[in-house]
Amino acid sequence: MPSVVILGTQWGDEGKGMVIDIYAEQADVAVRYQGGNNAGHTVVVGGEKTILHHIPSGVLHPQVQCVIGNGVVLDPAVLLGEIDRLRAKGLLRNERQLLISDRAHVICPHHVALDKAAETKKSKDAKLGTTGRGIGPAYRDKVARSGLRFGEFLQPVVLRAYLERELPEANFLLEKYYGQEPLRLDEVYDAYRAFADRLRPHLACTYRLVNEALRAGRKVLFEGAQGAMLDVDHGTYPFVTSSNTIAGAVCTGAGVGPRRIDRIMGVVKAYTTRVGAGPFPTELNDELGQRLRDRGGEYGSTTGRPRRCGWLDLAQMKYATEINGLTDLVLTKLDVLDGLPTIRVGVGYELDGRKLDIIPASAADYARCRPIYEDLPGWPRSVTDCRRWDDLPSEAQKYIRFIEQRLELPVKLISVGPARDETIVLEQPFA
Ligand code: GDP
Numbered sequence: 001m002p003s004v005v006i007l008g009t010q011w012g013d014e015g016k017g018m019v020i021d022i023y024a025e026q027a028d029v030a031v032r033y034q035g036g037n038n039a040g041h042t043v044v045v046g047g048e049k050t051i052l053h054h055i056p057s058g059v060l061h062p063q064v065q066c067v068i069g070n071g072v073v074l075d076p077a078v079l080l081g082e083i084d085r086l087r088a089k090g091l092l093r094n095e096r097q098l099l100i101s102d103r104a105h106v107i108c109p110h111h112v113a114l115d116k117a118a119e120t121k122k123s124k125d126a127k128l129g130t131t132g133r134g135i136g137p138a139y140r141d142k143v144a145r146s147g148l149r150f151g152e153f154l155q156p157v158v159l160r161a162y163l164e165r166e167l168p169e170a171n172f173l174l175e176k177y178y179g180q181e182p183l184r185l186d187e188v189y190d191a192y193r194a195f196a197d198r199l200r201p202h203l204a205c206t207y208r209l210v211n212e213a214l215r216a217g218r219k220v221l222f223e224g225a226q227g228a229m230l231d232v233d234h235g236t237y238p239f240v241t242s243s244n245t246i247a248g249a250v251c252t253g254a255g256v257g258p259r260r261i262d263r264i265m266g267v268v269k270a271y272t273t274r275v276g277a278g279p280f281p282t283e284l285n286d287e288l289g290q291r292l293r294d295r296g297g298e299y300g301s302t303t304g305r306p307r308r309c310g311w312l313d314l315a316q317m318k319y320a321t322e323i324n325g326l327t328d329l330v331l332t333k334l335d336v337l338d339g340l341p342t343i344r345v346g347v348g349y350e351l352d353g354r355k356l357d358i359i360p361a362s363a364a365d366y367a368r369c370r371p372i373y374e375d376l377p378g379w380p381r382s383v384t385d386c387r388r389w390d391d392l393p394s395e396a397q398k399y400i401r402f403i404e405q406r407l408e409l410p411v412k413l414i415s416v417g418p419a420r421d422e423t424i425v426l427e428q429p430f431a
């Protein structure tokens with residue numbers, strides 16, 4: 001099984017970074033294929049936390065070739081900060097361990113400014129709660145065919161021409177529509193030229209590299225960012241991100257054919273969280289929600305915002321299973337449910353007195369859905385020290401079996417703490 005996709009099945013922050021780090025021990029290549037530095041992927045090793053926004057979470061393993069694919073939008077300043085932090089830890093010693101697609105799009109200061117200005121101007125109900133990293137404007141420019149690709153960003157003349165073409169319009173909007181300060185072309189150019197000089201050694205034709213690796217039978221991990229419910233087509237539109245986050249995005253965002261993908265493993269938190277605005281039927285706006293937030297440390301890895309918390313929603317998960325074609329599950333943060341007398345699981349919805357087993361396309365309708373729950377017994381003791389299936393309390397085993405049966409998918413890894421070794425590995429993906 002040489003190619004494995006690891007992606008989020010909920011609203012992001014399921015623990016994808018941790019899973020990639022664990023599986024990367026056996027991998028040769030790790031590829032990010034969509035999203036940008038709206039992602040915050042946490043890896044904890046030996047008590048030390050590393051949060052990755054751009055670089056694949058396999059980077060802690062020196063043998064892993066890290067790739068940022070064409071489907072990514074990339075902020076050079078953020079990426080360089082990340083590279084510097086990793087190098088200070090003795091990682092990424094070889095520059096070519098990180099390769100960046102010539103076709104990836106570059107986030108510029110006007111994208112960030114427009115993202116923040118648009119959010120500020122929106123009414124309370126219309127705010128999306130974006131990460132303010134310029135993701136939407138950068139993808140908008142890509143689709144509008146006016147973006148800046150990494151390969152062009154590295155060429156000073158092309159970079160200058162891009163800024164001369166694009167900044168006047170962005171500045172017009174910033175000044176005249178949003179009442180903000182305009183950006184100075186020379187300042188942006190000087191900064192971006194310097195960034196380009198430092199990032200030039202990472203340039204590569206990554207689709208070719210990934211395809212060659214797959215042909216050679218090397219073990220490739222594809223690392224999703226965000227989660228299924230934030231997908232621009234299939235998520236809770238408009239409360240979504242600006243990229244496709246589902247498995248299909250691997251093909252477009254890395255340049256590999258669908259038949260090259262062997263396994264699609266969905267990472268699912270043992271409960272649900274969401275950061276930013278939008279519908280969330282099983283949300284708990286009470287002490288229990290706060291308890292999950294406290295025990296799970298549910299504060300954004302990118303923005304530090306408190307995450308909204310609620311019960312696991314299997315109706316939502318069924319949808320994520322279908323649109324991704326999941327083959328396996330990874331269940332994370334089981335320990336956060338320790339000590340609860342009863343655990344509720346959403347299994348469907350009720351809308352206007354009718355039962356629904358699908359998710360309405362309209363976010364307004366989805367927001368009116370009431371979850372239908374089934375209750376399962378909780379477990380009284382901590383699962384943090386469990387390392388084998390048999391170590392788990394019988395109630396926790398029943399909870400996991402319930403999820404497997406309802407979704408008709410096997411759980412292959414269970415995490416019971418944030419650290420690399422706080423896991424129950426049931427099957428290695430490359431076995
Ligand atoms: P990602 O965006 O999907 O990579 O997830 P994040 O890194 O944004 O958020 C997951 C958070 O949960 C991080 O702080 C992880 O260190 C932490 N975490 C991961 N697995 C576990 C677990 O099994 N138990 C606990 N308590 N924390 C976990």
Ligand code: IMO
Pocket residue numbers: 008011012013014038039040041128129130131132133134135136224225226227230239240241242275276277301
């Ligand atoms: P990882 O990869 C959780 C959310 C934002 C907001 C919406 C749009 O760490 O799971 P954007 O800045 O993308 O335009 O914001 O998407 N969002 C995330 N939520 N985890 C993420 O990434 C997210 N990336 C974006 O909070 O609601």
Ligand code: MG
Pocket residue numbers: 012013014039040041042301302
């Ligand atoms: Mg995250």
